[in-house]
Amino acid sequence: GAVVSQHPSRVICKSGTSVKIECRSLDFQATTMFWYRQFPKQSLMLMATSNEGSKATYEQGVEKDKFLINHASLTLSTLTVTSAHPEDSSFYICSAAGSNQPQHFGDGTRLSIL
Amino acid sequence: EDQVTQSPEALRLQEGESSSLNCSYTVSGLRGLFWYRQDPGKGPEFLFTLYSAGEEKEKERLKATLTKKESFLHITAPKPEDSATYLCAVPSSSYKLIFGSGTRLLVRP
Numbered sequence: 073g074a075v076v077s078q079h080p081s082r083v084i085c086k087s088g089t090s091v092k093i094e095c096r097s098l099d100f101q102a103t104t105m106f107w108y109r110q111f112p113k114q115s116l117m118l119m120a121t122s123n124e125g126s127k128a129t130y131e132q133g134v135e136k137d138k139f140l141i142n143h144a145s146l147t148l149s150t151l152t153v154t155s156a157h158p159e160d161s162s163f164y165i166c167s168a169a170g171s172n173q174p175q176h177f178g179d180g181t182r183l184s185i186l
Numbered sequence: 187e188d189q190v191t192q193s194p195e196a197l198r199l200q201e202g203e204s205s206s207l208n209c210s211y212t213v214s215g216l217r218g219l220f221w222y223r224q225d226p227g228k229g230p231e232f233l234f235t236l237y238s239a240g241e242e243k244e245k246e247r248l249k250a251t252l253t254k255k256e257s258f259l260h261i262t263a264p265k266p267e268d269s270a271t272y273l274c275a276v277p278s279s280s281y282k283l284i285f286g287s288g289t290r291l292l293v294r295p
Contacts, residue, residue: 076229106282115273115288116273116283118283121282165229165230174220174235175283177229177230177232178229179228179229180227182227
């Protein structure tokens, strides 16, 4: 099946640090990538949608200056959490979708801000 | 408003005890219904896509069915390794996936 690689799997850092998370589609061209946030025992909450070569579309309530998304190629999207604070601690998951492909998800990044 | 509701929230089964998980949906024009499996600390793993009422898909001990209002994920003779959270989702009119809250399945040996 389609593989989406997400890196790093876990990050622990101090408050005020910016953290970059990478999402790669390994065996298909992802025209659209999605970034989700998931709280314990809750379902996935969509943060933003990004299409290759264009600006990301953010969901209501998601700060675009806080969560910077870059989708530079058909196989790579990055999410940068800028000046992270403890309330940004969460499980972040990306997914990728191509033509005739359902969304395939990465294994997530556990972000812990001290 | 597009909505997906899953039940039960949690389900405990003995190994070999078959059961079904429910996913009810309300969406303006069905563009497919997706089932995913999520293990703790992992991203969702794609299982099935169903597009039209009456369609069925099978994979090992899992079978997904679809009607005009809901989908069922039937688990036949489950094993402990089937323990996971099962998520269903439908695309909205803007093609964003709307997820249900999931069913946490625990299969005891």
